[in-house]
Amino acid sequence: MKKLAFAAALAFSAFSGAALAESMTVYKSPTCGCCAEWIKIMEKKGHDVKIKHPFNLKSTKKDLGLPMQLESCHTTVIDGYLFEGHIPERDILAFLANPPEGAMGLAVPGMPQMSPGMAPRNKAYSGFKVIGFDKAGKLTLVNQY
Amino acid sequence: MKTAPLTYALWLSCLIGSLAFAEDPTVGRELYKVAGGYGCGVCHGPVANGGGQAGGPIRGATREQFDKALAEQPTMKLLVNALDEQNLSDLSSYLMLLADMPLVELTFDDVSWTITQAPINQDQIVQFVLFNDGFSDLQVDLTGFGLDEVTIAPMDTAIVEWVAVAGSYFLPDDSLLVVSDQAVCVH
Numbered sequence: 001m002k003k004l005a006f007a008a009a010l011a012f013s014a015f016s017g018a019a020l021a022e023s024m025t026v027y028k029s030p031t032c033g034c035c036a037e038w039i040k041i042m043e044k045k046g047h048d049v050k051i052k053h054p055f056n057l058k059s060t061k062k063d064l065g066l067p068m069q070l071e072s073c074h075t076t077v078i079d080g081y082l083f084e085g086h087i088p089e090r091d092i093l094a095f096l097a098n099p100p101e102g103a104m105g106l107a108v109p110g111m112p113q114m115s116p117g118m119a120p121r122n123k124a125y126s127g128f129k130v131i132g133f134d135k136a137g138k139l140t141l142v143n144q145y
Numbered sequence: 146m147k148t149a150p151l152t153y154a155l156w157l158s159c160l161i162g163s164l165a166f167a168e169d170p171t172v173g174r175e176l177y178k179v180a181g182g183y184g185c186g187v188c189h190g191p192v193a194n195g196g197g198q199a200g201g202p203i204r205g206a207t208r209e210q211f212d213k214a215l216a217e218q219p220t221m222k223l224l225v226n227a228l229d230e231q232n233l234s235d236l237s238s239y240l241m242l243l244a245d246m247p248l249v250e251l252t253f254d255d256v257s258w259t260i261t262q263a264p265i266n267q268d269q270i271v272q273f274v275l276f277n278d279g280f281s282d283l284q285v286d287l288t289g290f291g292l293d294e295v296t297i298a299p300m301d302t303a304i305v306e307w308v309a310v311a312g313s314y315f316l317p318d319d320s321l322l323v324v325s326d327q328a329v330c331v332h
Contacts, residue, residue: 029182
């Protein structure tokens with residue numbers, strides 16, 4: 001019985017691992033290098049990334065409903081939620097595991113030096129905020145590095 | 146009358162010539178907002194002030210520095226094909242124009258102000274960069290400068306320009322902004 005329980009636990013962990021992988025669409029400019037670095041991190045974590053290069057990135061962001069003061073370079077869509085800029089993967093997963101009522105997504109505005117896709121590898125993230133935004137246009141502090 | 150078409154042709158070529166080679170900072174300012182699809186401000190701040198972003202301030206960057214960055218810096222290299230010669234001239238002239246505008250940066254984080262200011266002389270055009278780094282609307286009273294009160298949404302930035310008049314003015318944290326009565330010679 002012990003063996004069976006162990007096998008079941010293994011099977012469960014394999015399943016939950018697969019469930020964590022997200023399918024995402026990233027809107028970016030072809031001239032954006034740090035966007036590509038952020039995408040590499042997401043792919044390495046096992047997520048399925050589709051890349052789109054819209055003709056007018058700014059109007060795409062507006063159409064998706066991003067509060068424009070939170071603008072960064074790339075905009076990611078997962079399950080209808082928006083993730084703007086260089087957000088650490090763990091904050092995205094935590095959000096998706098339990099999206100707040102009325103939430104639209106998360107943003108790391110601008111181009112913080114020590115954020116994923118910007119910071120040198122193996123360096124701690126620091127010096128930026130992860131901001132939540134909702135359908136009513138309300139912004140909240142979700143995390144701070 | 147025979148010379149008329151020639152005169153017209155000359156005038157036209159001058160016009161085209163001036164259109165093709167003139168540097169236009171107002172065109173540069175608009176390009177600054179959209180270059181590369183995301184705009185320069187994402188990395189360099191809304192008015193090339195840095196704004197705490199990775200690219201840092203580039204006010205007053207020369208065309209030479211611009212070309213060097215496009216040739217050498219990994220992020221800038223990717224923009225080479227997105228900007229033509231005219232774009233570079235226009236952007237460059239905008240950055241040079243900004244160099245003559247003293248910057249006063251005011252950031253409020255729901256608790257306190259962080260303010261930095263450049264030396265200011267009479268008649269210079271000052272750029273106030275007001276960043277609301279907090280989560281409620283921010284009202285800033287600029288009536289002491291003869292300007293309207295501004296309301297700034299959370300995480301938003303307002304850029305307000307003011308033609309400096311010699312004197313002392315209170316800033317929102319009760320520190321003083323002093324405008325010297327010495328006029329500066331621009332270039």
